Structures are given as structure tokens and as C-alpha cells.
Amino acid sequence: MTSPTVSLRSIGVRKPGSLILRSIDLELHAGSATALFGSNGSGKTTLLRVVATLLRPSTGSGSVLGAALGSAETDSVRRRIGLIGHEPALYPNLTLAENAELAASVALGRQARSEARHALEQVGLAAAADRRASSCSNGMRRRVEFARMLIIAPDLLLLDEAHVGLDPEAWGLVGHLISDVTARGGSALVVAHEEERVRPLVDHTVTLVDGALTRNHS
Amino acid sequence: MSLRRQIATLIRFELRDELRGGEVALVVLPFAVIALLTIPMAVGIDTPLLERIGPGIYWSIVMLFGVLVTQRHSSLAPAAARDMLRLSGVDPAARFAATTLATFILLLGFEVGAGLATVLLYNPSLSSWWWLAALLPLTAAGLAMIGTIGGNLVSGLQTRTSLAPLIVVPIAVPLLLGAAQATEGLRLGAGILRWVLLLAVVDTVLALAGVLTARPLEESAA
Amino acid sequence: MSARPLDLAAIGTLVTAFVAGLVVPPDAVQGDLQRIMYVHVPSAWLAYLSFTVTLVASVAYLRVRSLRWDRLAGASAEVGVVFTGLALVTGMIWGKPVWGVWWTWDARLVLTAVMFFVYLGYLALRRSFEDPEVRAHRSAVLGVVAALQIPIVHFSVTWWRGLHQPPTVLRPDNPQIDAPLLFALLMAVTAFTVVFVALVSRRAELTAAEDAARHPDDTDATAGSAITAPIVGGRTT
Numbered sequence: 001m002t003s004p005t006v007s008l009r010s011i012g013v014r015k016p017g018s019l020i021l022r023s024i025d026l027e028l029h030a031g032s033a034t035a036l037f038g039s040n041g042s043g044k045t046t047l048l049r050v051v052a053t054l055l056r057p058s059t060g061s062g063s064v065l066g067a068a069l070g071s072a073e074t075d076s077v078r079r080r081i082g083l084i085g086h087e088p089a090l091y092p093n094l095t096l097a098e099n100a101e102l103a104a105s106v107a108l109g110r111q112a113r114s115e116a117r118h119a120l121e122q123v124g125l126a127a128a129a130d131r132r133a134s135s136c137s138n139g140m141r142r143r144v145e146f147a148r149m150l151i152i153a154p155d156l157l158l159l160d161e162a163h164v165g166l167d168p169e170a171w172g173l174v175g176h177l178i179s180d181v182t183a184r185g186g187s188a189l190v191v192a193h194e195e196e197r198v199r200p201l202v203d204h205t206v207t208l209v210d211g212a213l214t215r216n217h218s
Numbered sequence: 219m220s221l222r223r224q225i226a227t228l229i230r231f232e233l234r235d236e237l238r239g240g241e242v243a244l245v246v247l248p249f250a251v252i253a254l255l256t257i258p259m260a261v262g263i264d265t266p267l268l269e270r271i272g273p274g275i276y277w278s279i280v281m282l283f284g285v286l287v288t289q290r291h292s293s294l295a296p297a298a299a300r301d302m303l304r305l306s307g308v309d310p311a312a313r314f315a316a317t318t319l320a321t322f323i324l325l326l327g328f329e330v331g332a333g334l335a336t337v338l339l340y341n342p343s344l345s346s347w348w349w350l351a352a353l354l355p356l357t358a359a360g361l362a363m364i365g366t367i368g369g370n371l372v373s374g375l376q377t378r379t380s381l382a383p384l385i386v387v388p389i390a391v392p393l394l395l396g397a398a399q400a401t402e403g404l405r406l407g408a409g410i411l412r413w414v415l416l417l418a419v420v421d422t423v424l425a426l427a428g429v430l431t432a433r434p435l436e437e438s439a440a
Numbered sequence: 441m442s443a444r445p446l447d448l449a450a451i452g453t454l455v456t457a458f459v460a461g462l463v464v465p466p467d468a469v470q471g472d473l474q475r476i477m478y479v480h481v482p483s484a485w486l487a488y489l490s491f492t493v494t495l496v497a498s499v500a501y502l503r504v505r506s507l508r509w510d511r512l513a514g515a516s517a518e519v520g521v522v523f524t525g526l527a528l529v530t531g532m533i534w535g536k537p538v539w540g541v542w543w544t545w546d547a548r549l550v551l552t553a554v555m556f557f558v559y560l561g562y563l564a565l566r567r568s569f570e571d572p573e574v575r576a577h578r579s580a581v582l583g584v585v586a587a588l589q590i591p592i593v594h595f596s597v598t599w600w601r602g603l604h605q606p607p608t609v610l611r612p613d614n615p616q617i618d619a620p621l622l623f624a625l626l627m628a629v630t631a632f633t634v635v636f637v638a639l640v641s642r643r644a645e646l647t648a649a650e651d652a653a654r655h656p657d658d659t660d661a662t663a664g665s666a667i668t669a670p671i672v673g674g675r676t677t
Contacts, residue, residue, distance in 0.1 A: 016572045017655025018663040042664040054301060056437070079307040089298035093238040094231060102231045106224055106306040132238070148302075211662035367585055371578050375568050385561040389586060391554045423588045431581040434502055438577030 003066070004029050005156055005187035006051055011060035011069075012211075013046050020046045022211030023060070028156075033178045033188040035198045038208030044191045045086065047208065048160050051189060052083050065156060079107055082154030082181075084162035088141035092134035096125055096144050099133055104151040112151060119147035123173060138165040146173045155186040163192065175201045221312050228308070228316035233323065236292040242324050243331075246290070250283040250328070251335045258339070265341070272340025273401040279336075280329055280357065281394045285383045287328050288321050288365020297374070300436075310432035318359075318366045318428065325358035346404050349414075353397050356417040360393040361386075363424040370435045392420050450631075450638040457624070457631035464624040476534045478624055482632035483527035487552065490520025490636065491559065491587060498583030501576055507651070508644075510576035513583050514566055515643035517559050519636060524556045558586045572651050 006028040013021040020043045028034055028051075038044045049055040053064055053074040065080055067073035090099045097116055104112035104119075120129045123143040133141060142165045149157065163174050178188045178201050192198040199205065206213045236242060257275055258268055303313060333354075336342065344350075368386040372378040400413035457478070467474035497513035500506075531549060532542050543549070562582050569575035617625070 015655075015663075016651065019660065020663050022662055039664065039667060041667040043662065052301075052305065054304060075307070078305045081305050083301060083305055085298050085301060087296065087298040089296060089302040091231070091235050091292075091296070091299060093235045093292065098231065098234065102227070103302055103306065105227050106303065106308055109223075208664075210665055364585075367581070371565060371582055372568075377568060381561075381564060381568065384557075384564060385582065388554045388557040388561060391551070420588075424585075427585045427588065431584065434577055435581055438574050 006062070006064050006189070008051070008062035008069075009060055011047075011050060011057045011062055013043070013050065013055065014058040019211060021050070021057075024050075024211075024213055026051075026206065026213060028187040028189060030185045030187060031182050032204065033182050033190065033202040035195075035202040035205045036189060036191045036208060037193070037195060037205060042208045043211060044208055045160055048083070048158050048189065048191055051156075052081055052158050053078060054083075080155040081158065082149045082152050082156070083158045083160070084142075084145045084149065085160045086164075088133075088138065088145055090133040090141050090144060093132060095130050095132055096120060096136060096140070097129040100144055100147050100151070103148045107148075107152045115151045116147070119150045120144070122150060123147045124170070139167055139170065142166055143170060143173065146177055149177055150180070153184065154181065155184075157181040157186060157188040159188070159190045159192075161191055161193070163194075163197075171197070178202070221309065224308055225312050225316045225319065228303075228313065229320045229323075232292065232317065232320040236290060236320070236324060239290075239292050241290045241292065242287050242328060246283055246286045247328055247331045249286070250279050250332050253279055253283065254332065254335050254339055268340045269342055270405075272336055272342040273344070273405070274398050275340070276333060276336040276342075277357075277394050277398045277401065279332055280397075281361065281387065281390050282383075283332070284325055284328060284358075284361045285365060285368075285386050285390070287325050288362060288386065289369055289379065289382045290324075304436065310436040311429045313436075314366060314370075314428050314432040317369075318362045321362035321365060322355075322358050325362055326354060329354045329358055342405075344401070344404055345407060349400065349404055349410060352414055353400055353417070356414065356421060357393050357397045360417065360421045360424055361390055363421070363428050364389050364393075367424075367428050367431065367435075370432075393417060396420065444638075446634075446638045446641060450635045453627075453631035453634045457627040460624045460627045464620045467621065470538065473534060473537060474621075476530050478628040480527055480530035480534060481625060482629045483523045483530060484552070485629055486632055486636050487520055487524040487527055487555065489633070490516045490523065490640075491555065493640070494520065494559075494562075494583045495587035498580040498587075501580045502584070505576075507572055507576055508648075510572070510579065511644040511647040511651075512640070513579060514563075514647060515640045517562050517566075517583070518643055519639045521556060521559045521563060523632075523636070524552065524559070528553055528556065562586055570654075572655065 004027040006026065008024050008026040011021060011024040011026075012019075024047060026047075036044055036047065046055065050057050050062075050069070051064060053067070053069065056070050062069040064074065065077040067077040089103075090096075091102070094102065097113075097120060100116035100120055101113050104116050108115075117126075117129060120126055123146050125140060125143055125147065128136065128140060133144070142162065145162065157177065159174070159177075163171060166173065174190075178190065181188050188202070190198060190202060195205075208214075254275065261267070261271075304310075333350075364386055365382075368382045368389075369378075371385060372382045375381060396413045396417040400410040400417075403410040403413065461475055461478035466472045493516040494513045497509045497516065501509035501513065528549070535544060536542050562579065565582055566575055566579050569578065
């Protein structure tokens with residue numbers, strides 16, 4: 001049996017004066033997608049950032065893509081992690097194509113202009129590729145982030161309410177991206193509130209309550 | 219991607235972002251020229267005096283308004299974009315280098331623009347003006363580095379537009395003094411090598427500080 | 441808050457130094473005005489000491505990540521700003537009758553004033569953060585960067601050759617100051633140093649108490665548990 005993509009043991013995150021995550025045990029396996037539910041303020045984004053290796057946990061241990069959390073090893077695996085967060089990560093004065101190209105170029109380590117254009121076509125933004133990000137809607141900016149993920153092809157996909165702002169015809173992108181990653185043997189962790197829409201797209205669901213995960217089906 | 223190519227890519231996009239926004243060329247530089255214009259209105263239109271103090275005023279303007287160049291909107295990537303860059307495997311020191319070099323290029327342009335305005339308005343006499351070829355880049359580099367560090371220190375704060383100059387300007391004073399003393403030395407026909415060396419030393423220390431503190435600063439944003 | 445041995449030592453040495461400063465004979469040239477040096481010189485010494493302590497504590501924090509070092513850095517900077525201000529003010533009071541002006545634009549005075557503002561900026565940065573860990577991180581970086589001012593201040597006095605007196609005490613073979621005055625000066629420096637240690641220690645304790653009061657660490661409830669279901673139309677949803 002292959003080792004899990006993500007393995008968290010008793011992970012806790014405490015800020016001065018507040019406990020955000022109490023004790024998280026979580027495993028994500030290759031080729032599987034997991035949905036993370038929880039009420040507002042329950043710590044879903046914090047957990048996602050720990051898995052993304054962007055936030056060092058206060059207690060506990062774990063590994064992401066084979067690298068121990070909190071160690072220097074995480075530097076080498078970050079390129080294999082794709083994160084779409086709450087806010088679109090776009091430079092306002094750059095065009096949609098340039099934004100896609102920038103992220104792809106640094107992640108892939110080479111010029112990625114044609115890949116960026118092709119990916120924008122796939123997400124339905126071919127005609128708007130040369131518009132500045134500041135003049136585009138939130139939904140359009142979101143689609144650019146999906147385009148980036150198609151180029152980068154991460155082994156670990158993390159979506160933090162990434163579907164917010166997408167119109168119904170773009171919702172299919174969420175499922176497409178998840179299945180793209182899992183088909184290649186990667187894992188996905190999806191934070192969302194709409195349980196009915198997200199359940200068909202994933203293999204397992206977990207809920208964050210009082211700083212710990214419950215109904216962990218993995 | 220090699221570190222150099224990563225830095226070059228980031229610089230290209232950052233400059234493109236700024237040139238499209240036009241904050242430095244269309245807002246900060248005109249504001250600096252207005253300052254150069256209004257000072258004689260306050261000090262008095264005494265041509266020999268203005269010739270004498272013009273270079274010093276120029277360096278003060280470069281420092282005070284140059285800080286605004288370092289804190290331009292395009293120098294600070296949106297928080298989510300910083301996460302994206304972190305995950306792309308870009309070394310924090312490389313990001314510091316990229317932002318600093320982009321700022322350096324913009325500051326050089328700013329110094330040249332403000333310099334031309336100073337020559338027109340104050341008519342300073344400068345022998346050995348070719349030394350400026352060393353002074354301008356050295357001051358621009360130092361200001362770019364301390365401005366980038368300062369910008370990272372105040373990122374995320376509501377008060378960043380006023381706090382950053384308060385932090386940056388006092389630390390940039392040795393740059394001002396070195397440049398101003400050197401220019402005064404040029405006017406008097408004296409040697410200025412030690413001021414140039416001072417600027418070089420300050421720049422070297424700032425470069426080391428920027429590179430060494432890039433990672434801790436990035437971690438504090440999480 | 442009861443007086444500790446350190447507090448008593450600070451008061452004791454300060455009183456002794458004060459008496460010594462008044463009792464020793466006046467300077468042959470400057471008269472009683474010279475006595476202000478017994479405040480000015482130790483204050484200037486503490487300015488440099490405090491910002492060096494801030495540098496060391498900042499580096500220690502970045503290596504060890506213990507908030508104790510951050511509190512030390514902050515306390516030292518705060519006390520340092522006060523003594524830097526005192527050095528500048530006493531310098532101006534001394535300078536007016538001697539040099540004829542309040543402010544001489546001498547390089548060392550200017551750069552000491554600049555250091556004052558550097559650390560005001562440092563304190564302003566510290567005050568801007570709620571989270572003690574973010575405060576510690578960012579302040580530590582600024583503490584290290586700001587400290588590069590200190591060697592520049594030192595060698596600038598020889599380069600710019602301003603009106604400021606060259607260092608009189610730091611030439612061991614031939615100090616330009618008579619023995620009784622030197623004794624009073626060294627007493628003052630010692631007393632001020634003890635006062636500095638006492639003040640910094642108290643201030644660091646106070647910061648720890650402030651942090652603990654604002655961010656009690658014994659919380660067992662998660663932050664998320666404070667958010668409950670909204671009440672709409674008189675019923676929870």
C-alpha cells in the first residue's frame with residue numbers, strides 16, 4: 001500500500017489567546033478526493049493552510065507529499081501543491097493571460113505563454129485573455145485560477161471555497177479539476193459549504209467541529 | 219527554473235504591472251517636481267543660493283519621494299498572490315531580489331526625471347558630473363532595498379502608507395548624507411571616493427539584511 | 441509591585457552618582473555647566489547600549505523563537521528611546537551657552553537624532569500588531585536592520601569632523617579629563633546602566649503581563665465555538 005499523500009497526527013494550531021485547531025487526524029490517499037465541511041470560523045482555511053505547508057502547526061506532526069511538516073523538506077514539495085484560496089491571486093494591472101503565464105512560468109520553470117493561452121481557452125476565457133484582471137469579474141478571475149491549476153497539474157489540489165463566484169456552467173470546472181488530479185494519482189481536499197453539490201465530486205467527507213474532525217470516512 | 223530566470227521573470231511582470239498602473243511616472247514623479255517647484259517659492263528666488271543648495275534639495279526629494287516609489291501599489295503582491303509565489307517554489311530571497319531590482323529600475327528613472335527638473339529649476343553647477351553615474355545607482359539600490367524591507371514589514375497593516383516612510387526614511391539617511399556630501403565634494407572639486415565607498419558599504423549591508431530576513435518575514439505573514 | 445534588590449541598587453547608585461556629580465569640583469573652563477555631562481554622557485552610552493541589546497535580542501528571537509527575547513528587545517528599545525531623547529536634550533542645553541546655538545547640525549548629533557526616530561519607528565511598528573508572534577517576527581527583522589545605523593554613527597564623527605567634541609574618555613593612555621571628574625563620570629555611567637537594567641527588566645515583565653491579559657493562553661475553547669447559529673425571526677436557523 002502506498003503511503004498517504006497527506007498524513008496529519010494530532011495537529012493543533014494555537015494563536016496567542018485562541019485555539020483554532022485542537023487535534024486533527026487526517027489522511028488523504030492517492031487518487032482520492034475529500035470534502036471538508038464546517039461552520040464559519042471553524043478553522044477550515046487554517047487546516048487547509050497547514051496542509052499547504054504555508055502555516056506551521058503548533059502541535060502534532062505530519063507529512064505532506066513525503067515531506068515532514070514544519071521542516072525544510074517542505075520547500076521541495078511546494079511546487080506539487082496547488083491552492084485556490086478565498087481571494088483570487090491575480091495582479092490587477094496584468095491581463096488574464098499574463099496572470100496565468102506568470103504563475104505557470106515560475107511553477108513549471110520555463111516560459112509557459114502558449115500553455116497559458118490554451119488553458120484559458122479550456123476554461124472559456126479565450127476571448128477575454130487580454131483584458132486586465134482589474135476590469136474582470138470575480139468569476140472570471142476565479143476561472144483564471146482554474147486555468148493555472150490545469151497547467152501546473154499539481155499532485156495535491158487544495159480548494160478553499162474556490163467555486164464561489166463561478167456561474168453554473170463553470171461549476172463543471174470544479175469536478176473536472178478534481179478528477180484530473182485524482183486520475184493522475186494525486187489527492188484533493190475541497191472546502192465548501194454546499195454539501196449536496198460537492199458530495200458527488202468527492203470520495204470522502206469530513207467535518208470540522210470544535211477544532212477536530214468528525215465523520216472521517218477515509 | 220534557475221534562480222536567475224525566476225528573478226528575471228518576476229521583475230518583468232512586476233515592471234509590466236507598474237508601467238500599466240503608471241503610479242511612479244504619473245503620480246510620484248510629478249509630485250516630486252511640484253515639491254522642487256514650491257521650495258524656491260518658500261525660500262526666496264535667490265539664484266546663487268538656489269544654485270548652491272539645488273543638489274542638496276534634489277537628494278532630499280529623492281529620499282522622501284523615493285520612499286513613495288518603494289511603497290507603490292504594484293510593489294506589494296496581493297496576499298493570495300504571495301501564497302501562489304510561495305507554493306511555486308520561489309525562494310523568499312529571490313522574491314526580495316526581484317522586487318528590489320524592479321524598484322531599483324523605477325527609482326533610477328525617477329532620479330533621472332527629478333534630476334532633470336532640478337537642473338532646469340536650480341541651475342546647479344556640477345563639475346565631474348559623470349560621478350553621478352555611480353551616485354544615482356548606489357542611492358537607488360540602497361533605497362530600493364530598504365524600501366522593500368520596509369514594505370514587507372508593514373504589509374497587511376491599515377497604517378502602512380504612513381508607517382512605511384517613518385520606518386524607511388531615518389534608516390535611509392546615511393544614503394542621503396553620502397550622496398549629498400559627494401555632490402558637495404564635486405562642487406568644491408574635492409575627492410569623493412570615501413562617500414562612494416560609504417554608499418557601497420551601506421548597500422552591501424542592506425543587501426545582506428534583505429536576503430537574510432526574507433524568509434522570517436515571509437513566515438510572519440502566514 | 442514590591443521593590444526588588446535591582447530596583448534598590450538602581451536608586452542607590454543613582455543617588456550616589458547624583459551626589460558625586462554635585463560634589464566634585466567644576467570644570468576649569470566650562471564651570472558648573474560641565475556637570476550636565478554627568479547626565480548627557482551616560483544617556484548617550486545607554487542609547488548605544490539599549491539598541492545593541494535590541495539587536496542581540498532580535499537575533500536571539502529569530503533563532504530561538506521565544507517571546508521572552510522579543511519582550512527584551514521591545515523593552516530595551518523603549519528605554520533606549522527615552523535615554524536618546526535625554527541625551528539630545530541635555531546636549532542641546534549644554535551646547536547653547538558653549539556653541540551659541542541649540543542645534544549645531546553636527547553629524548553625530550544629527551545621526552543620534554536619526555537613531556531616535558529609527559527606534560520611534562520600531563516602537564510604532566510594534567504597536568501596530570495585535571498578535572504577539574507577528575509583532576515579534578516583524579520587530580526582530582527591523583531591530584536587526586535598524587542596528588546597522590550604530591557603526592555608521594560611530595565612524596561618521598571622524599569623517600565629518602563636526603563641532604562635537606572628540607571622544608575624551610576612550611583614550612586610555614591619555615584621557616583628557618581630570619581624575620575627580622572622571623570618577624564622577626564613571627559613577628554616573630555605572631548608575632545609569634543599573635537603572636537601565638532595572639527599567640528594562642520591569643518593562644519586559646509588564647509586556648508579558650499585558651500579553652497574558654490580552655491573549656490568555658489557558659483557553660480550551662476553540663475560536664470557532666464562539667460562533668453560533670444565527671437567530672432569525674425569533675428562532676435559531
